Every structure is written in structure tokens, then in C-alpha cells.
Amino acid sequence: MPNLAAIMRQVLHALLPVECAGCGVALGDDPIPFFCRRCWEGITPLRGPACSRCGHPFASPVALRYSPAHLCSACRLRPPAYTRAWSSYAYAPPLREAITLFKYKGKVALADALGDLMCAAWPGAPEVDLLMPVPLHPARLREREFNQSLLLVDRLNRRLRLPVSCHNLVRRRQTPPQTELTRQQRRKNLRRAFVVMRPDKVAGKRILLVDDVFTTGTTVNECAKTLRKAGAADVYVCTLARTL
């Protein structure tokens, strides 16, 4: 027997039809908002060889054959402030469409589905004491109405069950969006953009920093730097997707 929720979704989609943001097919009783089952199931975690620091994927497994802790050139030249960064998925269609809808079009209905993806791919490795989202500037928050990273943290925390701190790390400068900038500009753009309000609360803590997309890692690195300066013992980074 199909369950009631599926029937309701079917009826709703008949009344307010919606097409899959990935492939354009009309949705039936598909459980994920805005995406058909096929597209959503096509989102698979990244499993290839990657930099053991920032998670940057390597082209071939040869890179890790002799030293499993091999670092990418960027990490070797300029070691990031975080201890380890994971990215669960590639920032590619249809996940890219999902994140755009979620973040820029305010489709918060996708938070659960994206959070589930994050939980499913959680490596489960390090012991941490505290979860933290990458903060938004208040002006951006007012405009967007929510902090996408915080929503992801909340979903992830359904599995991890750890304390969440979302007001300690704040963004004090309103910076232009990172999307259009080069790595150099990004770094400059974000310099001293973050600040820790209560350093005593992070001192000696192992912190897991969560964000939606990892592009060059500048944002999370800047946050990690700020947190480390404030006394954090370790900063790990978990992002939903990363550009390749």
C-alpha cells in the first residue's frame, strides 16, 4: 500500500505541478521537493583519492600510493588553518541546482533532503566538541532570511547530537559575494571579516565548521584562522559540496 504522504504529494503535484530542477520531468509522488527520484539518486558521494588536508581530489590514485597523507600543492605551499576538511559531493548538477534553489531562491524545503545527503556521507572520523556554521553577515541574513549553513548544521546534528554555537563566530564586514572573485581576491576580500565574540567558549575546543559549498576554501580557512587565534584546539571543516 502506498503511504498517505506519497498520495498527498501526488495530489499536490497534480494541483501545483512542478518540474524536476535537474531533468525537467514532471514530479509525481517523488519525496524530494523539486527533484525527481532518478536525479536525486544520481547524486553520489566523492570517493576518489584526495588531499588528506583540504580534500582536494587528485586526478589519479598514484598520488597516494606511497604516502597516504600526501598533500596537494596548495596545502603544501600555504597550509590551511583547519586540521582537515571533508566535502561529501561534487558541486555539479543536479546538486548544484539544489544548492542554488536552497540558498538563493529560499526553497528551505530542500534543507532536510540536503541535510540527509550530508549525514549519509559523514565520514564519522574525528571527535569534536562543538558544531559551528559559517556565519552570514546580518545584512545578508536579513535579505536571505536564513543561514543555509546553520540549517545544514541542524540537520547534521540530528545525527551527531553535539552542542551548536551559532552566535559566537560572527561576520563583521559585509563583503561582496565570493562567486565572481579569484583566489587572490577572495583572500583579500575576507581578511579580518570574522570575529569571535566569546573566545572563552571556543578555547581548547575541537570545532566542526559547516558550510554549503567549498570552492577555494578561503572562507572556511578564514573562519578557522579566526577560531584558532581565539584558542580553538582543532578546527575541522565539513561542506556539502565542493567544486572540482
Next chain:
Amino acid sequence: MLLPLTVAFVTGLWLGSYTPYLPITVFLLLALAVITLTVLEVIGRLTAARSLALYGGLLAGVLYWSLFMWVAAGTPAVSQAGPSSVRIVGRVVEPVRHSPGRLVTVLALSSLGEGNTLRPAEGRLRLTWREPDRDVRQGDLVALVARLREPSGTLNPGGFDYAALLKRRGIDGMVSASGPGALSILEADAVPFRWWPWRIIDGWRERIRRAAETALNGPALGIFLGIIIGESGYLDPTVRDAFMATGTVHILSISGSHLGLIAFLSFFLIKSGCRRLPTVWLEGLSRHTTPTRLAVIVTVVPVTFYTLLAGAEVATVRSLVMILVFLIAVWLGRDRHLLLALAGAALLIAVHDPRVLFDISFQLSYMSVLAIALVLRWASREDRNGDPDPGLPRWRLGEWLRDYVWITGAVTLVTVPLVAYHFNQIPWLGLAANLIVVPLAGGILVPLGLGSAIWLLLSGGSTLPAGPLNQALLNMTAAVVEMLARVPGAEWHVASPAIAGIVIFYVLLFAAVRPSESRRIRWTGTLGVALLLIWWSWSPRAVPDGDTLRVTFLDVGQGDASLLELPDGLTVLIDGGAAYDTLDMGRAVVAPYLWDRGIRRLDHVIGTHPQLDHVGGLPWIVRSFEVGHYWGNGLPRDEVFYHRLQEALRARGLVEEVAREGQTLVGSGPCRLLVLNPPVSIPTGQSPGSTKAGGSLLNNLSVVTRLDCGPQSFLFTADVETDALFRLIVRGRDIRARVLKVPHHGARSSLDVHWIERVHPDSAVISVGGHNPYGHPAPAVLVAYARGGVRVLRTDRHGAIWMTARLSSPTIDIHATREELPEPVPVGVSMLHTERRNLARLWTEWVGI
């Protein structure tokens, strides 16, 4: 899929409404649809699934209509209509509507009988109580003694069919009570529980109404009650006409626009309020829900409250449904699909009651919302083209203004055919007036008034808060609208467009605005729309051919109104029906008929004698049409309607010219209109008084005219009684006529068999209202004409009667409105015959020729 499915279903319902009259045609059209869809499918223009959905929707519509009407017809009608009063007991089941000195509501009948012998009965009655001395609320069980009447209204070609409207609203009969104590409330303590919530709301409405009545006056009171609690009965008709002429009448009732504005205000206040919360709070909130979603949820409260306060009328609830569907779409983040949400809402509403498709208010509000949705979609597409980055906020006032002007224009344009069809008007001024009035009403008047009302309810006082402010702003709005309505040509009246023309208009409009069409098609569409608009605005008269004349006896209820259209294009109106406080026959019947005929000038208007049922409707006619001469019998009356008439004449620079025996009112051309009564010896200026004797004297002095056009002759005898009839014989003038307007609505006091023999008409028309209190026409009168072999036509039975005749031929074609209505096709031999006749009848309505 939903959009084509809805269109198919609605088309099916529409076709279904014709099945009783044109079963064969509908069947053939359905077969044609199968063929068309199959061909489209074969040549690959349509997928199989889509064509199946289209056809399924169409067929479902036809069947659903038939099924629905079959079920609806199952409710027992009241068959107790008769001349004698009965005791009626019933429960008030709809919100009570008030106007000064009168209340109207609907009773669900529980028992009926004479004296103490009550029997259980079923049915819904419309109750009117004049001069009530107590309030009535929903759920009250009331008893009264009154005459039960069938739903009735006037029946004129192209006119508004009030009886059909009442039947559509499920009204089986009408009763009225008059004076204090006429209604008694039974079992006041035993009102069923389910009525309690409604009674609480009725209590609120009552308190708001009382407070407003003491705090406000003039147009302010009427507008306030209209926009806050949906009581439309307090507004002066002339103010309403000003709103009508400027295309802003929609702001006077709580329909979609106010509800939508309140939803909009509440949504954006909450949303932006939340966004301005301290960051920590906002972030805390956003972990559970977003400000947008919170605003959606909270907005449901004021919108529902407002709907309830408005009496939860069907039209308001319909708007509420549309708004709720839209809010759900926003909640789900599907607001880009506004059109689909609208289609869904239409489907819900049509399934609930398909008869709504023929409801003016539904058509208007739905078309307006559709236009708004299309403009917004188009605007958002433009935005996306120009601005790929939805990043930082920008100053959007310019865009808002642009969209707003576009929306006003679009709404005015898409509603033009409907307003022209139902109200014979093109409110072109609405383009400008709405730009001012809608923000004023939606942004200030409604929020302020609603705020005052809520404060009043919460504070428990009895004076309306901010009364003077409300008064000033409302009166200012009325003044602005009245000023706009005085712009020359603001009230532009037109003939009702033919339905085929309206369909073509929408098809062309669709072609003109559809972005995917080629430039050539879009230009053709635009040109076609423009040409249709020009044609409708012009509404020309049929060119007089110098041979045909047409005489119409309008159905104005109890009263007279006859229109003469002569072969050379001259027009003469003899009397204009009555005008009561809620119904002016001049405005409701005579004027629309004139507009429909393309008549904007009346060469002669004759007010046969100063009685309400003859000249009551004339002031409106005199004010709204160009009048050449006004003729009367020169006798004044000290009555309100008489003073109104004189005032209207003065305002148009006319004087009442006195008609006396022997005068020729129309002499040039092929026809002659000759006055036969009153005699020359009667002095003017003496009022005959309002006694019964005075009334009889006045009747005998009414203006009798005779029209001669070649072989045709018509005798219009107004209200003359036997004295004057006798005198007409004695004077020895030719009174023989082929068509006679029977004197005095067929009263016994005007019966002279000898006189009828002298006139020797082929046909006689009795202009009379159904169930009138005078017992007109008297049975003896009917017998006398029947004995004389005269064909008698009655406006109460046949509706308006029009006759066309030619100078070149002796025949007169007589048409009765009732006989021009399509009749249900019986199963059997005469099927094809009836269907052919129905097609011919509907052809006129459709094509207008």
C-alpha cells in the same frame, strides 16, 4: 497539464450549460472535438496523453454540469405562492444585509400554514423586512405572516434577469414584512450550537454598524460599511454610479482586491518585521521557519477574519480560496507558478458550484487576478533577463510603479468586454482613476477602517475610534471619484457586445500578448483588439432604412415604458417606469435597453402624467441621455419623484412642454404622433392632490398619443379611465388603431367595452407587474379583449414586447422576450424542430444580429 485540463473542463461546463437546449449541437461539437484532437495527434502536434486529458476534461465538464443541475433541481421548490398571506416559520441561514430602514436575509423554511395549522415545509426564502424594530442574527428561528411570491424580476431583451439570478442562488421564494413587530423570533434560547460562531460574528458586525452609523455620515458611512463589513446598502446610488463610471466600483465591496491588499500588507509587514529582528532572534527563528513562511501562516488570520467580518458571502469566500491557494503556493515555494495556482483555484471553485461561471462578480474578479498574474510573470521574466545576480537589494520603487501601471491597464483591458456586456459601460477612466483610488483604498482606507473596527471590538466601547479621520478620508475619496466622474464623457455607455465578439476579443488579446507568437500574429492581434474596442465604444445604431419602425413595450414591473423608433431614426420614449429606493427602472431597464439599441439621443420624452409608475424612472433618463423635448400634462405634484424630475429637467436646461389635444409632436417624416388627451381646456399648474379622487382625475388627464406610420397605427393610452375614454369617443377623432397599449395596466376603472370596439385593435399590450397589489389586470378586462378577438400581450407574462413593422407592408411582427428564450428540448419527434428554434434564438445572443 493542469492548465489545459482546467480550460477543457471549464469549456465542458459551458457546453454542458447548453445541453438542455441544444443536445444535438453539443453532441456534434463533442464529436468534432474527438476528430480535431485525433487529427492533431496524428500529425504530431499533440501527445496522446495531452489529447486524452483535454478530451477527458471537456467530457467531464459536460457531464458534471448536467449532473450538478440534476442534483440541484432536486431541492423542493415552494409551491405555495399565491395571493393570500400564510404563516411562515423559518431559520435565518445567511448573514443579514442592512440598508437604512430595511433588512434582507434568507430563511430556510421549517413550516408553513394558515392560522394554527402548520405543516413542515422546505425551501429557501428571501426575506425583506422594511422598518425593522429589532436585529436578526443567523440561526434565529423567525415567524411572520406574509404573502409568498415566486422569485421575480423584469424580463427585457439583453436585460438583467433578476429572477434567474435568485434561482441560481438557490432562492425558491420571496416574502416581505413591513413595520415594527412584523417579525417575531421564536425559541430565542434554543438556537442550535452550530450557529453560535456565526452569531458572534453577526454581533461584531452589528456593533461596527451601529458605531459607524453614529460616527459617520454621507458617502463616508456607505463606503465604510461597504469596505469593512460588506454592507453595501448604505451608499447613495449616485455616489455608486460615480464609482461605476470611473471603473473603481470594485473598491466598494469586499472582493478579491481588498482581501488581496490586506493579505499583501499583512504578509509584507510580518516578513519585513521579522527581517528587522535582532540577528540572534532572526537566526533563532530561521532554524525553525523562515520569515516568509511565518508571514504566510500569520496572514491567514487577518484574511480569514476580514472574510468573516464581511459576512462570508460567496464572492468573498471565493476570493479567500484564491488567496489561500496562492499562500500555499508561496509556502511551498511555488509562487513562480501563480497561473497554475489560479487554475487550481478555478477548478476547486467550479467543482463546488459550476453555475459560478455565469456570475458577473466571479468573471470580473477571476479575469482581474488572471491579468495581474500574467503581468507579474511577464515583469519577473523581464527582471531575470536584465539581472542575473539576485544578490544585493536594490531600490525598486521605479519597477513597482511600472508594474502597477501595467497591472491597472491590464485589469482594465481584460474586464472591458465583461463590464460592457453586463453594465453597458466602458470605464476607460479606470485607467487613471484606479492609479489614485486603489492605493488610497487599499493602503489607507481599508487598513484604517479595519483598525478602527478591531479597536472598537477589543475596547468594548460604542464609539468608532478615529471616526473623524475615517469620515474625512472617506469623504475625500468620494469627492475625488465624483470629480473624476464629472470629466466629460467619463460615463461612456455602450451596447452589450455579442458573445462571439467577446470570445474573439479574448482570442485576439491572447495572440497579442503571447511572447511565443510571431511578430505578425501579435500585431494582428493588437490591431484586432483595438478595432473591437473602437467598434464597441462607438456602438452605432442600426442605420434607419426609412421603412422600418419598431415599438417596444418594456417590462418595468408595475408601470409603463414604451420606446418608439421611427423609420427616419427619430426616437420617442413614452414614460419610464417607477423608481423605488433600491430599484430605479430608468436606470435598471430603460437606459440599458436604449444603450443596447445604440440610442444616445431621445428626440421626445413624454411623461404622460406625474405618477411614480410612469415618470419615476425618467429623471435618470433625462440626466443620462440627450433629450430633445420633454412633454407632460402640465400638472404639478408635491412629491419627491416629481421634484427630482423637475430638478433633472432644469439641470439639463429643459422645460416641461405641455401636451394638449390636437398637437402634433412628430409631424415631419413618414410618421405622425398626435396628442388626443388631455383636452385644451385644462389649466396647468393646479395640483390635483394625492387623494383617490385626485389620482383618478390625474389618470384621466394623462397624455394619450396616437402614432400613424403608413398602414400602421398605435394608440398609447397611458392611465386614462372611463371618463376620458368616453370623451375620446365623443370628440370624434379617429381612435382606430392596430395596436393598443391598454389603458391603466388593465384596471377595472378603465374598462369600456364600447370603446374597445371603436378602437378595434389586432393586438393589445398590458404593461403590468406580476402579483401587483392592485389586482391589475382585472379579469373582466381580459375577458372583454378576448371577446373582441384581440390578441392580448402582457409584460408580466411575456416580458418586454417589441413590434417591428414596415411602411411598405401591412404586417406587424410581434416578439415577446419570454418566447425568445431557449426552451428545453423534449425527447421525441419535435426534438430537431425545437433545437432549430433554440439555435435561432441563441444566435441573436451570440452574434447580436
